[in-house]
Amino acid sequence: MSERTFSVIGKRIPATDGPPKVTGTALYADDLRLPGMLYGKILRSPHPHARILRIDTSKAERLPGVMGVVTGKDAPARYGILPIGHDETAFCLDKVRYVGDEIAAVCAISEQIAEEALDLIEVEYEVLPAFLTPEEAMACEDPNLWIHADRKRNIEKEYHHHFGDVERGFREAIESGGAVRFDRFFQPRVTHAPMEPHACVAHWEHDGRVTLWTSTQTPHYVHRTLAEVLGIPMSSIRVIKPFVGGGFGGKSETFTHEIAACLLSKRTGRPVKFTFTREEVFYAHRGRPEQYMELKTGVTKDGRITAVEAKVIQDGGAYCSYGVVTILYAGALLAAIYDIPNIKYDGYRVLTNKPACGPMRGHGTVGIRFAFESQLDMLAEEIGMDPAELRLKNCLRPNTFTVNSLRVTSYGYDECLRRVIEASDWKNKRGKLPFGRGVGIGGSHYVSGAANSIIRSKMPHSNVSIKIDYDGGVTVYTGAAEIGQGTETIHAQIVAEELGVALDRVRVIAADTAITPVDLGSYSSRVTFMAGNAAREAARDIKRQLFRVAAELLGESPDRLVARDEKIFPQDEPQRAISYQEALMAAIEQGGTLIGKGAYTPPPEAQGGNFRGAGVGPGVAYSYSAQVAEVTVDPETGQFTVDKIWVAHDCGRAINVLNVEGQVEGSVWMGLGQAVAEEQIFEKGLTMNPGLLEYKTASAVDSPPIETIIVETIDPEGPFGAKEAGEGSLAATIPAVANAIYDAVGVRIRDLPITPEKILKALAEKRRRDKDANGHGEKPTA
Missing domain, CATH: 3.90.1170.50 (Aldehyde oxidase/xanthine dehydrogenase, a/b hammerhead)
Known part of the structure; x- marks a missing residue:
């Protein structure tokens, strides 16, 4: 089906569940x-x-x-x-x-x-005794005090992966006249705050x-x-x-x-x-873990990344939750955005006496992307290259496998970079604005559904069934959970497009285990891709039944028929059409109520390698995002504002343009909160800011203008070419802001959140270094 023939796909369709939400008639659990x-x-x-x-x-x-x-x-x-x-x-x-x-x-x-x-x-x-930091927890040798008796030294899991040869890669970087950097970064514990x-x-x-x-x-x-x-x-x-x-994972x-x-x-x-x-x-809780990151990266003189070595220690709290997935995502998804031939990763998920951490929007990737994208800017400065150009230099190609066996199908990161570079006037701003103003760039990516189920089952990851009776209404049954991300609207659009019927004919019944088929849920940005494919297959099942009867009425082969605009007709002969209702009644007369079913299971080639921990990281596709942030910093107070963010997101095909824009902007907004404000604070194990007054999130007042650019790469396996749009943009916001602050006042913040106090401290340290470098204020020698 060509793009020109779409009736509801690619349009700006308001959410089907919007009216009850805005009128107050929607029933939540507490209602x-x-x-x-x-x-x-x-x-x-x-x-x-x-x-x-x-x-x-x-x-x-x-x-x-x-x-x-x-x-x-x-x-x-x-x-x-x-x-x-x-x-x-x-x-x-x-x-x-x-x-x-x-x-x-x-x-x-x-x-x-x-x-x-x-x-x-x-x-x-x-x-x-309570273990309130990973360092304390890992130092305990007494089994009687371990948080869980079977977790030695309170380590939930540790993974050590080495792909290629990082030492050779670092040597290559140095020998070429390039650079190798080692830096430490910190991400605090943050929570979803729904x-x-x-x-x-x-x-x-x-x-x-x-x-x-x-x-x-x-x-x-x-x-x-x-x-x-x-x-x-x-x-x-x-x-x-x-x-x-x-929900956001919580x-x-x-x-x-x-x-x-x-x-x-x-x-x-x-x-x-x-x-x-x-x-x-x-x-x-089950939010984002406190994370300590050590990162070493090498680039050649011409900007090619040769090797990456990372060590990540996560404070997972008192229970496993999704912890194994979180620590593996942090390592596995170093790949699949840039072409990196050598990667070494050491990951430790540590138990502490704090609430358990779990999945949160951008699960596992947010902290390490902040670190990596910040370090890319530092390396670009060392070799004298524009950081945007360095990123473009290291882009992957579509339809490839990474060094750690992640399969990349469609790939639009390079296009995302070009679009935000152009939209933000990057080349005329970066390094050229007055002191106190700056721009920064960052990139991110995420899975469009985890290719491997967390329940170790061979059953399909998503199932959808459709029922149509004599009234012509199309009832879609799905186990997928609508949590505000637009799932039910997307289901309705996919089914309406495939059947060629009006959107208002379609009704979605979701997430009731007594009447809807199994779907694994709304996490890892899996619903549009997986449940969407299942919905399309169920609609195709119905369409085959309708076409079989319509072919008899039209004297045509079912293979030549097209369904569009409430009609069924031979390809290139719309004048010979019969109505959808006419075909439906004929089909019901022959066999009763029409029932269609569809399922989705990821292809084997998407499911990763055969090493320990290889099951986490593979996605059926990957989305991509690039962002530019513009900031203004007051060097006297450290106060800063994010003036504007440009974001380009590769979502495959935008099934619903309005929905994609909303999801991308929501991710940017959430990332902004984590960049500048969010942090759970503990005192002797007690949460000290357990409320929305004390736990600071970005509000509508704090949100800068966000210019959203949709990049469509049309994934070969996504429903109508679609990929995820709900998580992949979050992680790029944080380094884009951090890099912009560096461009504005020349200081690098490595510990989140970025606060005026940290900026002032960094500026004071910079002044001391500059003074010493100029030969002033040196201590007298004996």
């Missing part, structure tokens, strides 16, 4: 009210690390209005989102591992009574079946975990995702409140609701 509903609350640990010697819930159980109490003994099964990381229980069994760890839950006829009951639960602790806190309602019915409504990105994984923990068949569990008010796992709601509903025979306070959202 749900069921007859007889009880309210749950969770008792949390006040200590970062302690053994539990005794729990007595008797006083809480006797409090009038309390209907049920559960503790660890009620759900002792271990679970985790990764098969190799089953280290969690619904409630702590032997010890607590961070301030906020879950100990017990109560339900009562009101939230106030439930809160009062928590104060009546008696817990006796033996306080243990508008909607975690919430759920569970109803255990008289027939032994339980229904859970929960704000989640992964209904299927919640479904699986509940079956494991509750000890009942998956067929007895129904998980329904209502509207979700933001709702990608099963949480204690979901299990507790089910347990308490079973015990009381009544529905039970949990809604987190904002502070509890920070305890649940």
Whole structure:
């Protein structure tokens, strides 16, 4: 199908779920009210690390209005989102591992009574030494004090990968007259800060079946975990995702409140609701880990990257979560954006007595891209090359494999660079603006869906079914979770385009495990590519059924038929058309309701190498982004503003232009917050800024103008050529801002977030260095 024939693909289509959201009729988990509903609350640990010697819930159980109490003994099964990381229980069994760890839950006829009951639960602790930094944790040699007994020296996982020969690459850089740099960088712990806190309602019915409504990105994984923990068949569990008010990765796992709601509903025979306070959202966390990075890179005199050596230590918090994936992404995705022949990576995921870290938008890649893109600018300066030109010098080519076996299909990074260079007037600004003003460039990329499932299953990653009856309405059933990223609109557009029907005929029913087919969820930017392909295949299945009947009516071969504008007609003969409704009725008369199904499984060649850890990093395709930021810095105060950001994003084909622009701008905005403000602060294991007043995120007031440029490379395997647009742009914003600040005032900030205080300190150090270099202020010699 050529681009000129598209009816709804490539257009600016408003979100199909927009009206209920803007009118206030959308129902989120906390909006749900069921007859007889009880309210749950969770008792949390006040200590970062302690053994539990005794729990007595008797006083809480006797409090009038309390209907049920559960503790660890009620759900002792271990679970985790990764098969190799089953280290969690619904409630702590032997010890607590961070301030906020879950100990017990109560339900009562009101939230106030439930809160009062928590104060009546008696817990006796033996306080243990707490490990609050990776350095402290890795230094512990006493197995009795390890956070998890089976994790030696509190190391969750470590990986050591070496592709090519980095030492040879560094020698090549030096021998050519180029440069080799070694630098250290730091990324603090940051969290998702969604508008909607975690919430759920569970109803255990008289027939032994339980229904859970929960704000989640992964209904299927919640479904699986509940079956494991509750000890009942998956067929007895129904998980329904209502509207979700933001996830960004923070709702990608099963949480204690979901299990507790089910347990308490079973015990009381009544529905039970949990809604987190904002502070509890920070305890649940699963955000970006604190990350210490060492990076060594070599480039030749003409700017070609010869070798990269990286060491990354992540503070993963108290539980595995997605930690193994996070530390592997940090290393694997050094590749797939630039042509790097030699890469060495050492990654350590370390357990500490803080809330567990997990997936967050741009999962695993954000810190290392900040480091790498900052260091590229430093190297460009050393060899006297424009940093934009250095990046262009090292671009990959489409349809290639990287040194670590990542398959790159479509590739638009070079085009993204050219577009932002032109749009920002880079060549006339970089290094030429007045002191205090500057521009900086940065690049990033991300997977369009992980090529390997995290559940070690050969089943399709996405499944979609379509039902059409005599009324002509097209009902699409998908397990994919709409969390604000436009999933349902994209599904509707793909199906409408493939069937040649009006968009308003299509209705999407999503994320209800009782009626929708399995989809692995909304993470790793997988939905447009994977669920989109499944939706298109389901629509093709329906179309084959319609074409078979239409061919009989038209006296044509089905292979010659086209569906467009609510009609079916022979190719190049639109005057011989029959209506969609006419063909549909004929098909229903022959065989009843039309049912179509589609599935998507990544091709084997996309699934990576055969080394340890090779399963994480391969994507079915990769998106690309380039950005230029312009800043103004006051050298007297360190205060700075980001005046404008130009961003170009390679999304394959933009199925919905409006949606792509929104997703790219959202990524830039989120990256900006992490560049200039966001940081979780701890004191003796206690989160000190667990609220949206104390935890600073970028607001609409802080957002600079963002000029979005869509680059379309048309991926050969994406649905209508589409790739991801929701995550890949975030990581480029941070180094673009950091590099712009250097261009403005000549100081390099290596520790995030970038603050006025850090800029002032760096300027003072620069003045001292400059003074010493000029021979002034030197200490007298003896």
